[in-house]
Amino acid sequence: MTPELIYKIAPAALWREAQAAGRFDGAPVDLTDGYIHFSTAAQARETAAKHFAGQDDLLLIAVDPGALGQALRWEPSRGGALFPHLYAPLGLDAVRWVRPLPLSADGRHAFPEPSFGENPT
Incomplete structure (x- = not known):
């Protein structure tokens, strides 16, 4: 089952370059x-x-995996978990939203909402 969105973490300056290109x-x-x-x-x-x-x-850049076609592959990485890898440039038309990913007071990154990425119980 393909997730609704996949995510890229990138420095803001690098993303501005991508937008210009x-x-x-x-x-x-x-x-x-x-x-x-x-x-x-x-x-x-x-x-x-x-x-x-x-x-x-x-x-934090949210991307529609369905818009990436066959260049997107799910391959084993950390501990055998499947990670999405794109073997092509990312077209900006596949991007659904972009949000800041600041550091919180505890030094961890503050994701858009507290439950982001957690498995439902």
Whole structure:
């Protein structure tokens, strides 16, 4: 089952460059790996903590996976979990929204709502 949205965490300056170019080619790690890394809502908090700890001026970019076609692949990563990887530039037409991802007082990133990424019980 494909999630409704997948997420990219990116520095605001890099996203402004993407907006000017009309597409997002990826962050340096994406360019090195050959694909754009995304996370599901359930994976995004861990991604922020593991790869963006202490970084401010970040954005959370919500993307419609259905708009990415066959260039989007679900591949095993952390502990065998499947992560969405895009083997093409991200067209801005697939972006549904962009929100700031600031650091909270405890040093963790403050996601848009308290339940973001949590599994329903």
